[in-house]
Amino acid sequence: AQKVTQAQTEISVVEKEDVTLDCVYETRDTTYYLFWYKQPPSGELVFLIRRNSFDEQNEISGRYSWNFQKSTSSFNFTITASQVVDSAVYFCALSDANSGYSTLTFGKGTMLLVSP
Amino acid sequence: DGGITQSPKYLFRKEGQNVTLSCEQNLNHDAMYWYRQDPGQGLRLIYYSQIVNDFQKGDIAEGYSVSREKKESFPLTVTSAQKNPTAFYLCASSTDIAYNEQFFGPGTRLTVL
Numbered sequence: 252a253q254k255v256t257q258a259q260t261e262i263s264v265v266e267k268e269d270v271t272l273d274c275v276y277e278t279r280d281t282t283y284y285l286f287w288y289k290q291p292p293s294g295e296l297v298f299l300i301r302r303n304s305f306d307e308q309n310e311i312s313g314r315y316s317w318n319f320q321k322s323t324s325s326f327n328f329t330i331t332a333s334q335v336v337d338s339a340v341y342f343c344a345l346s347d348a349n350s351g352y353s354t355l356t357f358g359k360g361t362m363l364l365v366s367p
Numbered sequence: 368d369g370g371i372t373q374s375p376k377y378l379f380r381k382e383g384q385n386v387t388l389s390c391e392q393n394l395n396h397d398a399m400y401w402y403r404q405d406p407g408q409g410l411r412l413i414y415y416s417q418i419v420n421d422f423q424k425g426d427i428a429e430g431y432s433v434s435r436e437k438k439e440s441f442p443l444t445v446t447s448a449q450k451n452p453t454a455f456y457l458c459a460s461s462t463d464i465a466y467n468e469q470f471f472g473p474g475t476r477l478t479v480l
Contacts, residue, residue: 260407284466294455296410296471303466342409346466354400354425355469359409 253278255345257358264333265366272328272361274343280304284346285319285326286355291339302326333365369394371472373458378477380452388443388475390458397462399441400469403427404455413456416441445477452479 254277264270276285287299300310302319310317314331330337340362344355371392380386392399398417402410412425416435430449435441441460445452455476459469 286468288471294457294474294476296457296459298468298470301466301468354412354415355410357402357410359407 253280253345253356255343255356255358257341257343257361259361260359261362261364263364263366266335267332269329269331270333270363270365272330272341272343272363274326274328274358276324276326276343276345278345286344286346287317287326287328288342288344289339290342290360296342299328330363333363335365335367338363338365371458371460371470373456373472373475375475376473378475380477380479382479383447385447386445386452386477388445388456388458388477390441390443390472391439392441392458392460392470392472393439394460394470395438396460396470397438398460399435400459400461401425401431401433401441401443402457402459404457404474410457413443452477 256275258273283304285302288296289299290296300317307319316329318327340360342360343358346355374389400415401413403413404410411427413427413431414422414425414433416422419435419438422433422435430446432444455474457474458472461467461469
């Protein structure tokens with residue numbers, strides 16, 4: 252069975268601080284994909300990144316960066332110089348390789364509160 | 368603009384009534400999904416459909432039903448058999464390519480009184 256654990260339920264930071272959101276996953280598949288989504292107060296999930304199991308390169312997109320380590324089954328997400336607009340719930344998710352379609356297993360999410 | 372629409376945004380029903388949540392997409396995606404979100408629980412898969420006239424149960428399908436008569440539409444019915452239907456419901460779609468990201472609608476918040 253697949254599982255995604257986001258141990259941090261809620262994180263509070265002050266604007267301009269860096270913050271890392273942790274994600275640990277479990278799967279028996281050798282081929283899988285990992286995702287991060289952002290859910291602002293409006294409720295709609297916004298796709299941030301997809302990473303496949305064969306690509307362990309870190310990725311940076313503006314203030315966002317992701318650290319994928321298969322050795323520790325982790326896919327952590329760092330926001331540099333956080334802003335109030337970053338306040339949201341962030342979900343890490345894992346794809347199901349067996350179905351051939353991207354049925355996702357989600358973690359419970361981490362609520363990030365960025366105060367001015 | 369391409370996207371996914373869900374209506375209504377807020378829905379109230381009396382206990383014991385069936386209710387149908389709408390989901391429409393104009394992204395030409397083959398696959399569509401329904402999730403339920405409860406506070407602190409993340410998203411849980413209810414049903415998904417890979418092609419028209421075909422759908423599969425997800426992790427929490429009991430008390431729910433779906434249909435997929437058109438590629439663009441994937442309505443979800445919350446039946447009276449669902450013991451705790453009050454939740455936030457999210458619809459999503461993806462292409463037929465494996466492992467592609469899912470795109471989500473704005474969600475419907477259902478409250479059963």
